[in-house]
Amino acid sequence: MEATSTKPATGCPVARTVDVLGDKWSLLIIRDAFDGVRRFGQFQRNLGVAKNILSARLRTLVGAGVLLSEPASDGSSYREYVLTDAGRELFDLIVTLRQWGEAHAFEPGEEYVPLIDGVTGEPLAKLTYVRPDGSPVRADGTHLGEPRRMP
Amino acid sequence: MEATSTKPATGCPVARTVDVLGDKWSLLIIRDAFDGVRRFGQFQRNLGVAKNILSARLRTLVGAGVLLSEPASDGSSYREYVLTDAGRELFDLIVTLRQWGEAHAFEPGEEYVPLIDGVTGEPLAKLTYVRPDGSPVRADGTHLGEPRRMP
Numbered sequence: 001m002e003a004t005s006t007k008p009a010t011g012c013p014v015a016r017t018v019d020v021l022g023d024k025w026s027l028l029i030i031r032d033a034f035d036g037v038r039r040f041g042q043f044q045r046n047l048g049v050a051k052n053i054l055s056a057r058l059r060t061l062v063g064a065g066v067l068l069s070e071p072a073s074d075g076s077s078y079r080e081y082v083l084t085d086a087g088r089e090l091f092d093l094i095v096t097l098r099q100w101g102e103a104h105a106f107e108p109g110e111e112y113v114p115l116i117d118g119v120t121g122e123p124l125a126k127l128t129y130v131r132p133d134g135s136p137v138r139a140d141g142t143h144l145g146e147p148r149r150m151p
Numbered sequence: 152m153e154a155t156s157t158k159p160a161t162g163c164p165v166a167r168t169v170d171v172l173g174d175k176w177s178l179l180i181i182r183d184a185f186d187g188v189r190r191f192g193q194f195q196r197n198l199g200v201a202k203n204i205l206s207a208r209l210r211t212l213v214g215a216g217v218l219l220s221e222p223a224s225d226g227s228s229y230r231e232y233v234l235t236d237a238g239r240e241l242f243d244l245i246v247t248l249r250q251w252g253e254a255h256a257f258e259p260g261e262e263y264v265p266l267i268d269g270v271t272g273e274p275l276a277k278l279t280y281v282r283p284d285g286s287p288v289r290a291d292g293t294h295l296g297e298p299r300r301m302p
Contacts, residue, residue: 011263013252014182014245020256024173031165034290065255086255091290092280093251094165096244101164104216104237105171106301112162116296117288124293127280129243134285137268139185139242142275145267150257 011147020064021090025049025057031094033067033087038080066090092129099126162298171215172241176200176208181238182245184218189231217241243280250277 010016021027028047037043044054058081061067066087072078083090098115103126106112114123128136161167172178179198188194195205209232212218217238223229234241249266254277257263265274279287 011261012182013249013256013263015179015252016256017248017252018175018178022173022175022178024169027169027173028166031163035295086251088290089251089254090247093244093247095280095288096241096247097168098164100237100240100244101166101168102301103240105164105167108301110162110301111298112164112301113298114296115293117282118292118294119282119286123296123299124288125282127282127288129246129278130281130285131268131270131276131278134281135270137246137275137278139239141269142266143269144186145265145274147262147264148274150253150259150261150263 020060021066023057025053026061027094027097029054029057029061029081030066030083030087030090031097033081033083034091034094038082039072039078040081043081061087095124095127099124171211172217174208176204177212178245178248180205180208180212180232181217181234181241182248184232184234184238185242185245189233190223190229191232194232212238246275246278250275 010019021030025047029043032043032046037046040054040058043049043058044051047054058067058069062069062081065084067081068084068087069079069081072080095115102112116122117124130136161170172181176198180194183194183197188197191205191209194200194209195202198205200208209218209220213220213232216235218232219235219238220230220232223231246266253263253265267273268275281287
């Protein structure tokens with residue numbers, strides 16, 4: 001890791017999340033977990049990441065309540081890493097990363113692996129982030145407020 | 152940066168995006184850009200990041216088409232970094248990071264800085280990612296498909 005770090009206990013919720021998973025390997029581990037990867041060796045082969053880095057990232061994600069480490073479902077001595085409920089709420093994050101990449105990080109004609117929407121059988125359409133009343137939110141319709149306390 | 156890296160030209164759109172901005176500083180630079188930060192010195196003071204790291208991250212983000220580097224709007228000799236149209240599409244990403252942090256990275260009673268929804272004047276409600284027909288998408292309703300070519 002690089003030397004400098006954000007201040008501890010920042011009041012910015014973006015920074016709190018980024019402190020836990022603002023790292024390419026952590027994000028790709030979460031992606032793989034959504035795709036059904038559970039074991040250390042599977043993550044390691046998929047990502048081509050050094051074992052010590054993978055160990056550290058898995059430990060951080062378990063500590064932050066994103067992954068749960070549990071005995072393998074087949075009764076073997078392996079351990080498996082599965083998304084917690086809080087971890088499953090990161091689906092939106094992985095989808096935003098994917099949709100931006102699909103729109104801006106490929107050339108026409110380049111091959112890519114789509115995420116298929118089980119409802120339509122087609123690649124997932126461009127999603128929109130909406131309020132509870134169904135209206136979309138734009139960046140320029142928001143601003144930072146005064147600090148307040150969490151309920 | 153750490154030694155290992157994902158394979159170049161992966162067909163995974165998540166990995167393509169993560170290769171550009173899967174890094175805490177890049178994500179916090181984009182957050183600050185949405186909050187109106189434009190100048191090198193402002194980013195540097197806000198983030199408390201080393202200048203050489205900030206320079207490298209800004210260069211990557213400009214190269215990836217997320218930020219545009221342009222002469223300062225006040226006619227001074229400074230340069231300013233502003234989000235491109237593609238960069239502004241990362242608002243969803245910053246909001247997902249924020250909403251996960253608000254839900255999972257604070258203790259009750261802890262102080263945080265809310266994002267105010269200009270429409271309601273209240274902290275932004277929990278958003279939902281929906282298809283064009285307004286229906287929400289769940290992780291277990293999707294799966295990876297066979298590789299295909301970008302149009």
